[in-house]
Amino acid sequence: MSQVSDRSGAPIKVLVPKLPTASAIAPYLARIDASRIYSNYGPLSREFSASLSKLTGAAGVTLTCNGTAAIELALRAKSCSKGGICIMPAFTFIASTHAVCNAGLTPFLVEVDPDTLMVTPEIAEAALQQLDTLPAAVLVVSAFGAPPDFDDWMAFEVKHGIPVVFDAAAAVTSVFDRVGAQPVCVSLHATKVLGIGEGGAILSADADFTESTTAMTGFGFLGSERLSAIRGGNYRISEYAAAVGLAALEALPTRLDRLRLLIDAYATRLKNKEARLQPGAGDEWVTMTLNVVLPEKSVASTLDKLAAAGVEWRRWWGLGCHRHPAFADVPRTDLSATNSLAKCVIGLPFHEDLSEADIDRVVACLP
Numbered sequence: 405m406s407q408v409s410d411r412s413g414a415p416i417k418v419l420v421p422k423l424p425t426a427s428a429i430a431p432y433l434a435r436i437d438a439s440r441i442y443s444n445y446g447p448l449s450r451e452f453s454a455s456l457s458k459l460t461g462a463a464g465v466t467l468t469c470n471g472t473a474a475i476e477l478a479l480r481a482k483s484c485s486k487g488g489i490c491i492m493p494a495f496t497f498i499a500s501t502h503a504v505c506n507a508g509l510t511p512f513l514v515e516v517d518p519d520t521l522m523v524t525p526e527i528a529e530a531a532l533q534q535l536d537t538l539p540a541a542v543l544v545v546s547a548f549g550a551p552p553d554f555d556d557w558m559a560f561e562v563k564h565g566i567p568v569v570f571d572a573a574a575a576v577t578s579v580f581d582r583v584g585a586q587p588v589c590v591s592l593h594a595t596k597v598l599g600i601g602e603g604g605a606i607l608s609a610d611a612d613f614t615e616s617t618t619a620m621t622g623f624g625f626l627g628s629e630r631l632s633a634i635r636g637g638n639y640r641i642s643e644y645a646a647a648v649g650l651a652a653l654e655a656l657p658t659r660l661d662r663l664r665l666l667i668d669a670y671a672t673r674l675k676n677k678e679a680r681l682q683p684g685a686g687d688e689w690v691t692m693t694l695n696v697v698l699p700e701k702s703v704a705s706t707l708d709k710l711a712a713a714g715v716e717w718r719r720w721w722g723l724g725c726h727r728h729p730a731f732a733d734v735p736r737t738d739l740s741a742t743n744s745l746a747k748c749v750i751g752l753p754f755h756e757d758l759s760e761a762d763i764d765r766v767v768a769c770l771p
């Protein structure tokens with residue numbers, strides 16, 4: 405952490421995205437110039453896909469044009485586009501709800517565990533009691549990059565016969581060797597830890613599933629014949645996006661080391677405070693955002709202090725999907741726990757340029 409810069413008066417930004425520089429991307433662009441292949445699963449896309457497979461330990465990778473499309477396609481493939489209900493948490497980024505609806509499913513919004521901020525099999529089972537039909541799917545959302553409990557969700561799927569899809573948009577670096585047959589959807593948006601601008605991927609250990617979802621990204625063409633074997637669309641990434649991805653992967657280990665140091669710096673300062681980090685943050689996983697959960701009684705005063713200290717903060721997921729006008733009519737369980745919890749989850753400044761002094765200034769505002 406740089407001690408040199410004195411920015412004591414300047415506002416501290418909540419997020420400052422950083423993608424590979426033009427010079428880091430240039431060698432890959434030269435390969436595109438030479439091959440004159442610009443899209444359609446070209447050599448750079450295939451190489452990026454193989455590298456993502458190595459990074460995540462997932463045997464199968466389907467690259468998509470963004471994370472929302474990854475979720476939508478995985479749900480379409482798993483629900484066989486038959487429609488029906490999809491159980492999902494109300495506390496998530498609104499993209500999850502758009503993806504569920506675009507997959508032809510009706511969201512059924514449920515609560516999350518107040519500790520992990522994620523839906524649990526118990527919560528989903530309680531929701532089953534309230535529905536008269538068997539849902540088509542459950543969408544489990546990784547809370548800001550925390551790994552969901554993959555084993556529990558596999559047991560849930562086996563027990564109830566309901567497919568589970570993971571919206572693990574921010575979790576590309578926290579699912580290593582954990583990806584099974586249940587699809588894990590990640591985002592490669594500029595604000596995520598492996599940002600390429602716009603992009604996403606569906607990870608899976610099921611080779612047939614990966615073949616289908618990959619075909620769905622390119623008009624459902626299977627094999628080399630230009631025949632639509634399954635319904636899909638155009639959800640591919642171009643070779644230019646893959647070029648950024650390959651350059652971003654080179655920089656990833658250094659970035660992760662740096663982000664881990666920053667979480668440590670926060671965690672040390674938060675030791676005797678009431679504000680808490682998500683379970684495992686820093687020790688078990690790291691991502692591009694850092695959230696604290698505040699005691700409900702201290703939220704208003706803390707936000708005042710942050711504002712007075714010139715510290716930007718953000719409720720990355722707002723107050724829950726049910727609060728958005730576009731989803732006001734979506735069916736749900738009682739969401740009083742989410743209504744209390746969502747207010748208390750505050751995204752703090754977290755990016756590679758933060759200094760020790762910056763972190764002191766942020767933490768001084770926290771209860």
Ligand SMILES: *Cc1c(COP(=O)(O)O)cnc(C)c1O
Nearest residue numbers: 470471472497499500573591593
């Ligand atoms: C970022 C994010 C998405 C959307 O990913 P895009 O690549 O922006 O489409 C979906 N769900 C969650 C939880 C996210 O954080």
